[in-house]
Amino acid sequence: MRYFNLYFFSMFCTLILACSNNDDPPLSQKPSLENPVVTNLTVSSADLSAVISGSQTDVIKRGFCYSITKLTPTTADNVKEAVGDKLELTLSALQSATTYYVRAYLLTSEGTIYSAVTSFKTLAEYEDPLLAQYQPPVYSDNYTSIAAWSQRDQWNLANVHDPTVFKADDGYYYMYQTDASYGNAHSGYGHFHGRRSKDLVNWEYLGATMPENPPSWAKDKLNEYRSEMGLPLIDNPRYGYWAPVARKVRTGLYRMYYCLVPGHYIKTGKYDDATNFDNSWTERALIGVMECSDPASNQWVDKGYVICSASNKGINEWTRSSTNDWEAYFMWNAIDPSYVITPEGEHWLVYGSWHSGFTAVQLNAETGKPLNELGKPWSINGDHSSYGDLIARRGYGRWQASEAPEIIYNSKTGYYYLFMAYDELSVAYNTRVARSKNIKGPYLDMVGKNITENGGGDAYPVVTHPYKFNNSYGWVGISHCAIFNDGQDNWFYASQGRLPANITGINASNAVMMGHVRSIRWTDEGWPLVMPERYGAVPSVAIKEEELVGEWEHINMGYNYQKQFTAVSLKLNSNHISEGALTGSWNFDATKQTVTVGGVKLYLQREVDWEISPRKLTIVYAGYSSDGKTTYWGKKIVN
Numbered sequence: 001m002r003y004f005n006l007y008f009f010s011m012f013c014t015l016i017l018a019c020s021n022n023d024d025p026p027l028s029q030k031p032s033l034e035n036p037v038v039t040n041l042t043v044s045s046a047d048l049s050a051v052i053s054g055s056q057t058d059v060i061k062r063g064f065c066y067s068i069t070k071l072t073p074t075t076a077d078n079v080k081e082a083v084g085d086k087l088e089l090t091l092s093a094l095q096s097a098t099t100y101y102v103r104a105y106l107l108t109s110e111g112t113i114y115s116a117v118t119s120f121k122t123l124a125e126y127e128d129p130l131l132a133q134y135q136p137p138v139y140s141d142n143y144t145s146i147a148a149w150s151q152r153d154q155w156n157l158a159n160v161h162d163p164t165v166f167k168a169d170d171g172y173y174y175m176y177q178t179d180a181s182y183g184n185a186h187s188g189y190g191h192f193h194g195r196r197s198k199d200l201v202n203w204e205y206l207g208a209t210m211p212e213n214p215p216s217w218a219k220d221k222l223n224e225y226r227s228e229m230g231l232p233l234i235d236n237p238r239y240g241y242w243a244p245v246a247r248k249v250r251t252g253l254y255r256m257y258y259c260l261v262p263g264h265y266i267k268t269g270k271y272d273d274a275t276n277f278d279n280s281w282t283e284r285a286l287i288g289v290m291e292c293s294d295p296a297s298n299q300w301v302d303k304g305y306v307i308c309s310a311s312n313k314g315i316n317e318w319t320r321s322s323t324n325d326w327e328a329y330f331m332w333n334a335i336d337p338s339y340v341i342t343p344e345g346e347h348w349l350v351y352g353s354w355h356s357g358f359t360a361v362q363l364n365a366e367t368g369k370p371l372n373e374l375g376k377p378w379s380i381n382g383d384h385s386s387y388g389d390l391i392a393r394r395g396y397g398r399w400q401a402s403e404a405p406e407i408i409y410n411s412k413t414g415y416y417y418l419f420m421a422y423d424e425l426s427v428a429y430n431t432r433v434a435r436s437k438n439i440k441g442p443y444l445d446m447v448g449k450n451i452t453e454n455g456g457g458d459a460y461p462v463v464t465h466p467y468k469f470n471n472s473y474g475w476v477g478i479s480h481c482a483i484f485n486d487g488q489d490n491w492f493y494a495s496q497g498r499l500p501a502n503i504t505g506i507n508a509s510n511a512v513m514m515g516h517v518r519s520i521r522w523t524d525e526g527w528p529l530v531m532p533e534r535y536g537a538v539p540s541v542a543i544k545e546e547e548l549v550g551e552w553e554h555i556n557m558g559y560n561y562q563k564q565f566t567a568v569s570l571k572l573n574s575n576h577i578s579e580g581a582l583t584g585s586w587n588f589d590a591t592k593q594t595v596t597v598g599g600v601k602l603y604l605q606r607e608v609d610w611e612i613s614p615r616k617l618t619i620v621y622a623g624y625s626s627d628g629k630t631t632y633w634g635k636k637i638v639n
Helices: 002-020 129-133 149-154 216-228
Strands: 037-039 046-049 059-067 078-081 088-091 099-108 111-114 118-121 164-167 173-176 191-197 203-210 239-250 253-262 286-292 301-308 338-341 347-351 358-363 388-392 402-410 415-422 430-436 462-464 482-485 491-498 513-522 528-530 550-557 568-572 577-580 584-589 594-597 600-609 616-624 631-636
Touching (some): 046 099, 173 239, 191 239, 191 253, 203 286, 216 301, 338 402, 347 388, 491 528, 528 616, 568 594, 600 631
Antiparallel strands (some): 037 046, 059 078, 099 111, 099 118, 164 173, 191 203, 358 388, 402 415, 482 491, 513 528, 550 568, 584 594, 594 600, 600 616
16 A cells, blocks of 8 residues: 555656646746837827737737727737837828727737737827818829810919019919920910919919010011121011019009010021021020009000120120030020019119029119110120129039029018029929129128129029929929019919929920929028928918927938939937938927927928828928038928
C-alpha cells in the first residue's frame, strides 16, 4: 500500500512538471493593451495609437475597431489593421462632427484581445453658419465645350487674357482684356471685350468696347511718321489689340488705355510675315484712350492718340540684320500700359515691354494725354524725355524678358508697387514685384536690389509661378496681372491661367485661358502675398488653431524657367511638431491669422479647394523665405 502511494505521488509530480514545461507563456507575459490614444483630430481623420505590453509572438494581426452606433465595437464592425509591430495608424474618411467609439485589438491563435473603449468626436466641418451655407463655384476650368462665340453667355471667366479690373460706382467689378481667345472666338466681334461681377466669382459677359473697325487716328498717326521718315504709306494697316488698362478716374468718369500694334515691317510696310522679312524691325506700337461715364452701358468713347513707341536711335536706324538680331530699334515699346493717380492728384502712365525696360510719363489729369508736348519718336534723349523716364528694367540690354508693368499705390504702406511679368507667356510666365516711395523710383525689390538704376538681374520675390497641386493638371502662364481693391483695403490679383500643353483629351490645352482672381495678403513688412488658390468669395470667418492640425500640400516656389513646381507633403501635428516639407515646431497667431512652421511665417486664409470634386472649403497659406528668394504656397487637404 505504501508502495502504491509513493508511485502515485511520483506520477503526480511528473505530470505537474510536464505541464509547467509546455510552450505557453506565463500569464504575466501574455499580450495586453492599454487604452487607445487619439491625436491630430480633424474634420475627417484621427491618429490612433496604443501600447502593447507582453509578448507578441502569438499575435497574428493588430489594429483598431470602431463604430458610431455601438458603444463597444468589435472586429465585426469597422476595422483598420496596423502595419508592422507598432499599433499606430490614421483613420481617415470619417464623418465630421461625429462621435466614434474605438478599441484596439490583437488577434491571436487563442482569440481576440481588446483594449478598453475610447471615444472621440471629429471636428465640425463648418461650425459657423456662414461657412455651413457657403456653396463653392462649380464652373469647369476646361471650358472647351463652351468656347464658341455663340456660347459666350456661359463663359464666366473663360477666354480671359491680360485682364484689367476696377470697381465702379454701381458696385460691380468690370474686367477688360486683350483680344485673345480659344479658337479665336472673339475674331470679328470687336475688341477689348468686357464682363462684370458683383462677387469676383460669377461674371456676366458684356461684349466689345471698341467696334471691329479701328479708330481712324491710328492709321493717320502711323502714316504721319512714315511720311516724315520717307517711307511708303500703309493703306490698310492690320493691328494686334493688346493689353488695356481701365481705371475709375472719379465719380462718373472711367478711362481705358489700350494698345494697337501694327503688324508691318518698317522698311516696306509689308505684313510682318516671315516671307516678307525686309531687314527691318516691325512698326511702332500706339497707345490710345477711351472714356466712359457708365461702364454698365459698355459705351466707350474714343479720345484718340496718347503715345507711341520711341527710339533713341536715329530716324532711319531701324535696320535689323536678321530675325536673330535683338538690338531693338525702339527703346520704349508702347504696349502694356498701367495707370495710377497719386495721393497728390498726379496722373501717370507706366508702359513698356521687352524693349529696354519700363517708363513712366506724367499725364494731364483732365485730358488723360501726356502733360508735356511729345517730341518726335526718334533720337529721344536717353532715359529722360517727353516719352517718359526709366523706372525699372530686368537687364541692361535692349531686349529683356520682362513686360506688363502694373503699378498701384497702397495708402496703408505708403508705397508704390510695380508688378512685372517675366519670361514667355505660354508656360514660364511668372510675376515679380518691387516698390518705391516715389512714383518714378527708385524701385527696390525685397532683396534690396535697385531695379531702377542698376537692373542687371531678377527682382524678388516671385509673386506667382507655374504650379501644380495634387489631383490636378495645375496652371502655367500665370502673369500679366491686374491689381485692384474693393475700396475697403482688400486687394486682389487677376491674371490669365493656362493649362499645360498636351493634356490628353483637351485639344490645344495650352491655349485654354481661364481668368484667375486671387486674394492678396500683405506681410508685416508690407510686401504683397498672392494666395495660391483662386478667390471664391468665402466668408471671412476667423481660423482656429485646431483647424490647422492635419495633412497639407506644400509648394516651394523659387524661380525655375518653364518649371511647374509640384506639391509635397506637410503635416502639422497636435503636439505642435511639423513633419515633411517644413520641420520643427509650429505655432499659431490667432490675431494675425498666421502660422509659423519651422521658423517660416505663413499667412492664412480660407479659400476653396479647386482641385477636388466636388469643390470644398479649405485653408491656404502663402509666405516668403527670409531672403525673399523662395515663395511658399500651401493648402490643407480636405476629404
